[in-house]
Amino acid sequence: MVAGALALAACAEPARQPDFVVHGAGVVISTDVAFAARPDLPGRVESTLQAALDYWGGGWGDLEGRTITLDGADHVVCQGVASAIGCFDGDIRISTSDMGEAFACVEQTALVHEVGHAVIGDAVHDDPRWMDFAPLAQRLEHRTGYRADAEVDCPIAVSVWRHPPRR
Numbered sequence: 001m002v003a004g005a006l007a008l009a010a011c012a013e014p015a016r017q018p019d020f021v022v023h024g025a026g027v028v029i030s031t032d033v034a035f036a037a038r039p040d041l042p043g044r045v046e047s048t049l050q051a052a053l054d055y056w057g058g059g060w061g062d063l064e065g066r067t068i069t070l071d072g073a074d075h076v077v078c079q080g081v082a083s084a085i086g087c088f089d090g091d092i093r094i095s096t097s098d099m100g101e102a103f104a105c106v107e108q109t110a111l112v113h114e115v116g117h118a119v120i121g122d123a124v125h126d127d128p129r130w131m132d133f134a135p136l137a138q139r140l141e142h143r144t145g146y147r148a149d150a151e152v153d154c155p156i157a158v159s160v161w162r163h164p165p166r167r
């Protein structure tokens with residue numbers, strides 16, 4: 001019995017049931033950030049994913065069966081790196097916090113970056129699109145952001161999305 005319990009403890013945590021599903025991708029909300037509690041979140045996630053898929057030349061099939069976790073921690077651990085703000089390792093995890101301050105909307109997070117990995121791979125960020133994002137920013141700007149009980153602007157900072165090639 002003891003051996004059995006140890007074996008269980010060594011297993012990965014079972015994946016949480018998604019809070020909602022977008023075209024076959026499960027979305028898990030693990031944050032108390034304001035935008036994640038808003039009823040428009042599923043639609044905002046869907047349109048953000050659609051814009052990102054278009055930017056990267058992908059389709060919903062690239063995200064089907066994957067889990068997208070919105071994580072309230074400042075950083076998500078990613079393949080040994082403890083300071084990542086987003087991660088793609090088959091599933092996607094993104095921090096909803098920007099250096100300790102909550103993002104005002106899902107569009108501002110690293111989600112569109114991680115979708116890029118889901119579509120093209122390219123872990124070393126060789127593709128020039130990792131340093132561009134202008135057309136994608138245009139498509140996602142001028143949306144509503146949220147603080148506790150207030151609506152605010154949601155300006156896009158492409159610096160959150162960019163990553164220079166690893167050389």
Ligand SMILES: [Zn+2]
Pocket residue numbers: 113117123125163
């Ligand atoms: Zn990356």
